[in-house]
Amino acid sequence: MLLDVKDIATYYGSSQALFGVEFSVAEGEVVALMGRNGMGKSTTIKSICNLSAPKTGRILFDGKDTGKLAPYKVARLGVGLVPEGRRCFPNLTVHENLVAAARPGEWTVSEINALFPRLEERHAQIARSLSGGEQQMLAIGRALMTNPRLLILDEATEGLAPVIRQDIWKALRQLKTKGLSILLVDKTLSELLPVADRCVILENGRSVWTGAPADLTPGLQDRYLGV
Numbered sequence: 109m110l111l112d113v114k115d116i117a118t119y120y121g122s123s124q125a126l127f128g129v130e131f132s133v134a135e136g137e138v139v140a141l142m143g144r145n146g147m148g149k150s151t152t153i154k155s156i157c158n159l160s161a162p163k164t165g166r167i168l169f170d171g172k173d174t175g176k177l178a179p180y181k182v183a184r185l186g187v188g189l190v191p192e193g194r195r196c197f198p199n200l201t202v203h204e205n206l207v208a209a210a211r212p213g214e215w216t217v218s219e220i221n222a223l224f225p226r227l228e229e230r231h232a233q234i235a236r237s238l239s240g241g242e243q244q245m246l247a248i249g250r251a252l253m254t255n256p257r258l259l260i261l262d263e264a265t266e267g268l269a270p271v272i273r274q275d276i277w278k279a280l281r282q283l284k285t286k287g288l289s290i291l292l293v294d295k296t297l298s299e300l301l302p303v304a305d306r307c308v309i310l311e312n313g314r315s316v317w318t319g320a321p322a323d324l325t326p327g328l329q330d331r332y333l334g335v
């Protein structure tokens with residue numbers, strides 16, 4: 109297993125958000141982390157990156173316990189995060205944003221440009237003047253430039269124009285084809301399920317169901333994901 113999340117409990121101050129989340133991501137696997145609003149998806153992602161470190165339980169990345177590592181050290185192990193809200197350096201250009209994050213490996217600026225031609229066209233543009241969708245592409249590009257072994261995306265297509273969403277899903281399918289391990293949270297089931305190898309559902313801070321997308325019946329969707 110590349111990532112092993114073992115029965116973690118995470119708190120915000122004295123308020124408990126996760127009560128036992130357990131799942132894994134194998135090398136080359138795409139795992140969809142699902143659940144209704146407030147069920148703990150973002151907290152699980154922050155726990156993996158040690159941005160909100162779990163109080164109990166363990167997280168192993170490539171067999172290494174990440175428990176005592178600072179977030180930047182978790183990133184160095186090979187965890188690339190595209191956080192909710194697409195954070196880039198607003199006053200740097202597209203190109204500067206990409207190289208600022210770079211670590212040696214397969215992903216270079218030219219690979220990112222091939223994945224997102226819109227970014228190549230805007231390589232000298234200041235990031236804050238990009239559209240929301242372009243900023244999201246840049247956030248994904250930046251994460252890839254760290255040459256991660258696991259890419260984590262939290263609501264990467266939320267609130268974007270349909271044509272841009274399609275470009276992002278196309279890029280995610282390409283990343284899957286390349287064999288990258290991916291953990292993603294997204295509300296668009298029609299796009300998410302075809303790309304996922306496995307689904308993990310959270311309810312009230314607990315992992316309550318895991319299985320193949322084909323086994324996620326309308327009944328289960330209604331029970332765990334319906335509004």
Ligand SMILES: Nc1ncnc2c1ncn2[C@@H]1O[C@H](COP(=O)(O)OP(=O)(O)OP(=O)(O)O)[C@@H](O)[C@H]1O
Pocket residue numbers: 120123124125143144145146147148149150151152
């Ligand atoms: N910074 C915070 N301080 C206190 N409680 C928080 C904080 N962030 C999240 N929570 C609480 O933790 C629980 C899980 O929230 P989380 O954001 O992980 O859910 P989510 O599944 O990602 O939801 P959404 O789909 O709405 O983003 C919720 O009860 C939420 O109110």
